[in-house]
Amino acid sequence: MSATLLSGKPLAAVIQLRARDEAMKLENEGARPVLAVVVATDDESTHWYVRSIERAADRAGIGCRIVDLGPGATEHVLASVLKDLSADPSVNGIILQTPLPAGVGTDALVSHIAPEKDIDGANPLSLGRLAVGQPAFAPATARAVVEILDHYDIPVAGRNVVVIGRSAVVGKPLSLLLLERDAAITVCHSKSGPLERYTETADVVVVAAGRTGLLTGAHVSSRSIVIDVGTNVLADGSLVGDVDEASVLGVAAALTPVPGGVGTVTTALLLLHTAEAAREQSRSLIPGPVG
Amino acid sequence: MSATLLSGKPLAAVIQLRARDEAMKLENEGARPVLAVVVATDDESTHWYVRSIERAADRAGIGCRIVDLGPGATEHVLASVLKDLSADPSVNGIILQTPLPAGVGTDALVSHIAPEKDIDGANPLSLGRLAVGQPAFAPATARAVVEILDHYDIPVAGRNVVVIGRSAVVGKPLSLLLLERDAAITVCHSKSGPLERYTETADVVVVAAGRTGLLTGAHVSSRSIVIDVGTNVLADGSLVGDVDEASVLGVAAALTPVPGGVGTVTTALLLLHTAEAAREQSRSLIPGPVG
Incomplete structure (x- = not known):
């Protein structure tokens, strides 16, 4: 064995701390960041993963709202929920967790995630913005x-x-x-x-x-x-x-x-992105100087 | 000299014919394709290029509307024009021609081109859709x-x-x-x-x-x-x-x-894209069976 192992753990810890730091500042300003995770499956490993995000969010002082629609959720219901969360000022980041129910495609659904809350870069618009150098969250x-x-x-x-x-x-x-x-x-x-x-x-x-x-x-x-x-x-x-x-x-x-x-680093970044999204959204709520 | 020269001209002619063919069918259906080209410069080579598109469109039986806003056009005016053209059912394809007036950025403007009329793939959403395999025009x-x-x-x-x-x-x-x-x-x-x-x-x-x-x-x-x-x-x-x-x-x-x-091929493709966009738009105007 000659290769160096590049562990993700120390970096994940640093990112988790940055997310926590930003979340605490926002909480002091009365704007605690909240991540919404939409789930529509009974796959056990997915639920295990979502719970791990929830625990990590908790440690970082970020609220985590699991919206579990069950394995029978229709595309229509999923779309409505994503639109509602996109419009909900108390939610800062949105993840649509795969797998989805059979016959429901992610492609059309992710377009309903508002780009400024698309903290896992799932909306094609986020990818397009990334490509042209406009602000966007990468996956x-x-x-x-x-x-x-x-x-x-x-x-x-x-x-x-x-x-x-x-x-x-x-x-x-x-x-x-x-x-x-x-x-x-x-x-x-x-x-x-x-x-x-x-x-x-x-x-x-x-x-x-x-x-x-x-x-x-x-x-x-x-x-x-x-x-x-x-x-x-x-x-x-x-x-x-x-x-x-x-x-x-x-x-x-x-x-x-x-x-x-x-x-390990990915999970920490989902939280940092949520805190960054919350920061941006809190800025855009501050009224600017009048015209 | 050993290399074969790969001329674009025979291919451009074929594509031009395909565009013309589709345009004639659409005209027979009362839906002649129309391309709008928005210009805001007094750069001579740009005007030369735009006239060459106009002539090619004419040969293909595609209408070409040159919207010349002059070198003093503001970002606000350009945005309004692009929004209007996007909403105008008599326009099927839209090009925002560069260069733009000093201080006016293309990035924010191209987002106002409706993706279904974005026949030169300028809107970041078109690029994002291309990346995920959704229907979109490539540049x-x-x-x-x-x-x-x-x-x-x-x-x-x-x-x-x-x-x-x-x-x-x-x-x-x-x-x-x-x-x-x-x-x-x-x-x-x-x-x-x-x-x-x-x-x-x-x-x-x-x-x-x-x-x-x-x-x-x-x-x-x-x-x-x-x-x-x-x-x-x-x-x-x-x-x-x-x-x-x-x-x-x-x-x-x-x-x-x-x-x-x-x-040479690029210009022909702008026309084919316009005809393809017009075809899609004429389809989506046909009322479907009542649910």
């Missing part, structure tokens, strides 16, 4: 990758970052964030041919494909920094990433673990 | 690159396309279109380090950086297909791309010329 997972690179002083400007996975929640927004940081980015995916063509010469490899064991030691070099965004639940309930840890640890320079890596 | 220049590759049977699936330039009008939307076509895409730019690191091994190189002579024969290989998106007007009024044609022609497999390449 927390995408930002978590950038924050980890920053935290461990891993430069990306002028370097090649290879992102494996082209999803609208990770691959695409992460590419935008890294371009903003002056990286040369390469996006590959399940249909782009042999991974090693791109990964072998990359400075940083980010794996966000949702496939256990996708990246192995054979794909990387001794210079490679590997960020594992995968969260795959195995049959025995354990959580693993997209990286074959054993073989990559033997070759690469550094690797984020799963669990304890990107996911 | 015509970005689509022109993909259409040229298709026209000349140049495969991109499983291949590496290197895009030089990260703008919201070409680099980013083009990357999204190419990812959709299963390419592995690499985006580099002025701050990503030596170009040859990426271009030498690329299957296709698209140059959209706005810098004369940026890509030379030293950057490419004999397998390289080079698409030149640059449109730089020299002091003598002549138009050149971002590619050093003389040296690239001696090395690469194929190259699009400037003028007569991507730009």
